[in-house]
Amino acid sequence: MQNLISSIASRLVIAVPYLWLLIFFLIPFVIVFKISLSEVAMAIPPYTPVFNLSAGWQAFADNFSQFSWDNYIWLLEDPLYYKAYISSVIIAAVSTVLTLIVGYPIAYGMARAPATIRPTLLMLVILPFWTSFLIRVYAWIGILKPEGLLNQFLMWAHVIDTPLNILNTNTAVFIGIVYSYLPFLVLPIYSALEKMDYSLVEAAEDLGCPPILAFWKITFRLSMPGVIAGCFLVFIPAVGEFVIPDLLGGSQTLMIGKTLWNEFFSNRDWPVSSAVAVILLLLLVVPIVLFQRAEARAQESEK
Amino acid sequence: MNTTWSRFNIASLVFGFAFLYLPIVLLVVFSFNESRLVTVWAGFSTKWYVSLFHNQSFIDAAWVTIRVGLVSATVATILGTLGALAMTRYTRFRGRLLFSAMIYAPLVMPEVITGLSMLLLFVAIGFDRGLWTMILAHITFSMCFVAVVVQSRLVTFDRSLEEAAMDLGATPVTTFFKVTLPVILPAVVSGWMLAFTLSLDDLVISSFTSGPGATTLPMRIYSQVRLGVTPEINAACTILIAIVAVGVIIASIANKRREVQKARDEQAAARN
Numbered sequence: 001m002q003n004l005i006s007s008i009a010s011r012l013v014i015a016v017p018y019l020w021l022l023i024f025f026l027i028p029f030v031i032v033f034k035i036s037l038s039e040v041a042m043a044i045p046p047y048t049p050v051f052n053l054s055a056g057w058q059a060f061a062d063n064f065s066q067f068s069w070d071n072y073i074w075l076l077e078d079p080l081y082y083k084a085y086i087s088s089v090i091i092a093a094v095s096t097v098l099t100l101i102v103g104y105p106i107a108y109g110m111a112r113a114p115a116t117i118r119p120t121l122l123m124l125v126i127l128p129f130w131t132s133f134l135i136r137v138y139a140w141i142g143i144l145k146p147e148g149l150l151n152q153f154l155m156w157a158h159v160i161d162t163p164l165n166i167l168n169t170n171t172a173v174f175i176g177i178v179y180s181y182l183p184f185l186v187l188p189i190y191s192a193l194e195k196m197d198y199s200l201v202e203a204a205e206d207l208g209c210p211p212i213l214a215f216w217k218i219t220f221r222l223s224m225p226g227v228i229a230g231c232f233l234v235f236i237p238a239v240g241e242f243v244i245p246d247l248l249g250g251s252q253t254l255m256i257g258k259t260l261w262n263e264f265f266s267n268r269d270w271p272v273s274s275a276v277a278v279i280l281l282l283l284l285v286v287p288i289v290l291f292q293r294a295e296a297r298a299q300e301s302e303k
Numbered sequence: 304m305n306t307t308w309s310r311f312n313i314a315s316l317v318f319g320f321a322f323l324y325l326p327i328v329l330l331v332v333f334s335f336n337e338s339r340l341v342t343v344w345a346g347f348s349t350k351w352y353v354s355l356f357h358n359q360s361f362i363d364a365a366w367v368t369i370r371v372g373l374v375s376a377t378v379a380t381i382l383g384t385l386g387a388l389a390m391t392r393y394t395r396f397r398g399r400l401l402f403s404a405m406i407y408a409p410l411v412m413p414e415v416i417t418g419l420s421m422l423l424l425f426v427a428i429g430f431d432r433g434l435w436t437m438i439l440a441h442i443t444f445s446m447c448f449v450a451v452v453v454q455s456r457l458v459t460f461d462r463s464l465e466e467a468a469m470d471l472g473a474t475p476v477t478t479f480f481k482v483t484l485p486v487i488l489p490a491v492v493s494g495w496m497l498a499f500t501l502s503l504d505d506l507v508i509s510s511f512t513s514g515p516g517a518t519t520l521p522m523r524i525y526s527q528v529r530l531g532v533t534p535e536i537n538a539a540c541t542i543l544i545a546i547v548a549v550g551v552i553i554a555s556i557a558n559k560r561r562e563v564q565k566a567r568d569e570q571a572a573a574r575n
Binding site for chain 1: 403412413427442450511521543555
């Protein structure tokens with residue numbers, strides 16, 4: 001009896017979260033794919049054919065013949081879409097590099113700090129992450145707009161005479177992404193650097209290696225797992241980012257997350273927005289798999 | 304290691320933290336501005352908070368947000384903890400690779416994809432959109448964050464404690480509640496807090512999955528922001544920041560107390 005209960009319990013431990021994720025995470029993607037092959041219709045829900053197993057297999061098979069790749073052909077033919085994909089990837093890649101340039105010195109400074117204040121520094125990096133993403137992006141509007149605080153400050157300091165136009169440009173999008181995703185990059189690099197044995201660098205320097213070279217050959221090399229994990233954590237969500245390009249970007253800022261949102265909420269074209277999502281997912285499958293592998297490997301090495 | 308905390312390190316930390324905190328500080332400061340303009344200081348005033356508390360749509364949205372957050376964080380913590388146990392304790396079961404992929408993928412999945420796919424699921428099964436669809440969606444993405452947080456605690460867990468309990472005749476279920484759970488509790492609590500703030504913050508997934516009558520605070524703020532920056536939004540944001548800051552500070556004080564108590568107990572035990 002006891003054994004029966006514990007074997008049921010151990011099965012439930014796996015089955016409950018597994019089933020939940022299958023139903024609410026995996027199956028929805030199948031539905032997205034299916035609807036991306038449908039046509040838009042003036043109905044509720046606004047697409048045809050509607051998936052309906054209760055009508056029997058014959059009707060289901062008939063539905064199948066109505067599927068078409070028209071939405072995908074449409075995406076390929078309209079330059080708006082592939083331009084949005086390309087520019088999303090470029091914006092995300094540039095922002096990832098910028099985040100690394102800003103974030104690495106912070107992580108390095110934290111790892112080199114006296115051990116007594118390290119937990120406080122860690123807390124200080126995590127804390128902004130707890131405040132709302134939307135709020136943090138909103139805060140930059142007041143700073144970057146033409147009569148905003150940055151321009152007021154720069155004009156007061158006589159650095160510039162006319163206000164800079166930063167809000168509603170790609171520069172604002174870069175700033176927004178770097179700012180919002182910075183903790184995601186600092187934390188994995190910090191945890192890689194903190195574990196590092198610094199006497200290796202000292203040994204290299206004692207043997208006459210210039211500090212910069214020692215940093216590059218030893219410190220940076222050893223922090224690579226953290227750098228890779230951090231870059232994925234920034235790059236992948238940034239490609240599909242909606243809030244930042246919508247609030248900080250301008251009309252010329254093309255990002256696929258914004259395109260998907262507009263197709264869905266403004267044009268109410270569910271099949272095309274599903275097709276946009278499917279292609280975005282295909283674009284991100286390789287980085288997602290690489291990220292997941294890196295995480296699993298890190299998890300294994302902890303054991 | 305301590306001797307080489309160079310000036311460069313200190314400077315990069317100072318600039319880094321200024322960059323992280325200045326925007327939030329400015330936002331909070333200007334929520335107390337007398338003027339309607341958010342960027343010109345005209346004296347201290349709390350009138351935007353007063354007008355916020357008379358704004359019924361904001362108050363309704365706040366209640367929806369809190370209800371969604373409490374329910375989804377609690378369910379997500381249970382499911383996420385189970386997920387973490389499954390990942391660390393059962394290294395071999397059919398479909399483990401798929402399982403770990405489904406745990407890690409939502410962490411980086413662009414929100415527009417998650418939101419759209421959830422919505423299409425609810426439409427396909429004929430589930431009316433509203434508060435509950437939003438809660439289901441929030442549970443799904445935040446349980447993965449909980450799973451990762453709890454998992455990182457479980458991998459360093461000393462299994463011999465559990466083995467000892469079972470040798471003494473405790474069932475696996477009793478062992479979990481009497482031995483494992485108390486040890487991993489800090490991770491479970493911070494998982495809950497993370498799930499709650501993720502739910503509190505979410506705009507994109509909520510916009511896709513909610514229906515008429517279920518508007519959350521971020522959705523309300525977002526539709527206001529599109530019309531322009533106002534001190535009222537600053538005040539709403541400041542209240543949200545304050546709630547989260549108080550929660551985090553209480554949690555860290557509790558954590559510190561527990562550590563001090565533990566250190567004291569260990570000393571007492573060593574003396575005996």
